[in-house]
Amino acid sequence: MTCVRILLWFAVAFIAAIAGGLIYIKTQTNGFSARAKPTAFETMAARTARGLALSASVRERQNPVPDSGQTVGEGREHWADHCALCHANDGSGNTEMGRQMYPPAPDMRGQDTQRLTDGELFYIIENGIRLTGMPAWGSGSERDRQDTWKLVRFIRHLPSLTALELEQMKDFNPRSPQEIREEMEEQEFLNGGPVHPHEQRHEQRHEQRH
């Protein structure tokens, strides 16, 4: 009996040592840094698993909002405000946040994204993608669902986005309070209005206290 127990302990200690060793080696080589890029195999496996996880009824859903300039325009503003932080206005994923994630935000103008069905895009926006930086945006309300379908229309439009549209989107990108203040001052200056340096200083002092 005691002999069996000792053997069992040895077995447990042996397994723990191997597991510990493997974890050590792994962290010494590439660790858990998000700087690495997923291999082509990893990306393919994740995409296939994602595709298989969705039922045909979800994949085949039709977009209920019309394909019009109006809906694409609304989707574009929404994108600039909520999605461009990671995905960039042009959908390239070329932003500080998007590039540094594991997996990174993909170039959504390319085939990999455009090949997804409207239903898949809708599902991803509503529910996010587990174990990635892609958040779930759906709240379940009908209005939100409509907004998501408009985003799907906009994603389809990404490959043919014009320079003018890109310029207009900048107005909808989120700005920090500092940027808003600077813009207001600039506007005031252009309108010939007064800029009060002492007020500015007071505001800065106020901010420093927080």
Ligand code: HEC
């Ligand atoms: C905080 C960063 C972040 C924000 C904000 C974000 N996303 Fe994403 N998104 C990601 C990342 C990272 C991926 C890649 C996930 C993967 O490879 O599995 C992704 C993937 C996607 C995909 C799947 C593309 C594909 O080819 O697999 C869609 C669609 C998408 N995002 C839409 C949106 C929309 C629409 C918004 C705004 C409402 C948004 N995302 C906001 C980070 C973000």
